[in-house]
Amino acid sequence: MLTLTRDLYDRIVEHARADHPDEACGVVAGPAGTGRPERFIPMLNAARSPTFYEFDSADLLKLYREMDDRDEEPVIVYHSHTATEAYPSRTDISYANEPGAHYVLVSTADTDGAGEFQFRSFRIVEGEVTEEKVEIVESYAEANESTG
Template sequence: MTLRITRAALEQIQRQAAREHPLEACGVIAAPCAQKLASRVIPMRNQAASPIWFSFDPREQLEVWNELDERDEECRVLYHSHTTSEAWPSREDIAHAQDPQVHYLILSTWAEARHRARSFRIVEGRVFEEQLSIQE
């Protein structure tokens, strides 16, 4: 499995994660329903305002999902940052992963991280790392 993402989108969420550090940053990346390339970043507010956890505001999430429907887009990626650990799904990330079709992108802002960005599919509690294909 591979996440196809534009370089501009990846750079945008990396800047967001750095700007919001030490709190976790979060959001979604959308793509037109007929395309596989994740390109439109929609930053969202971390309602938890936490350095170790994120949660979307339910009202904001509903607005975003309605906008996706209006634009004939899909949520292709759910992303968030880890501020004190590697870019690997936590137990909470795995427990809250609901959609096996969505890519879960994690960016680490931890100074000691070996990998700054990694993508996963999470299916019934099982984690599958996937390749990142960065497109111009």
């Protein structure tokens, strides 16, 4: 299950809507080993495409160095689909190289970036896609209270 704060959820959706009709992409980093998404990092879609996203290689290298310096890891890798449902494409699956990450997809199809949308999370490990439940909390303290 992916648990994330309302603020992070809103920021991911806002980024997807703002970049529509192109796909948006980014990362939410968290302290290494915690699985807790904390730091929202919107990225530029270097492909600038409505059907494909690509992280700029220089930006991605800089991001990984920064996460390493901060003892963080990518907890969520997100992007939007502008013309299809929020489900990983064959290309998405082939590029999924973070087995510990949650892959979040937001579909802005048929919304022109506004209105109803899909927000779904998946684990993608060695080409195998598994959808997982998404829990939105106001704070991680609230999530700990409900599970503890």
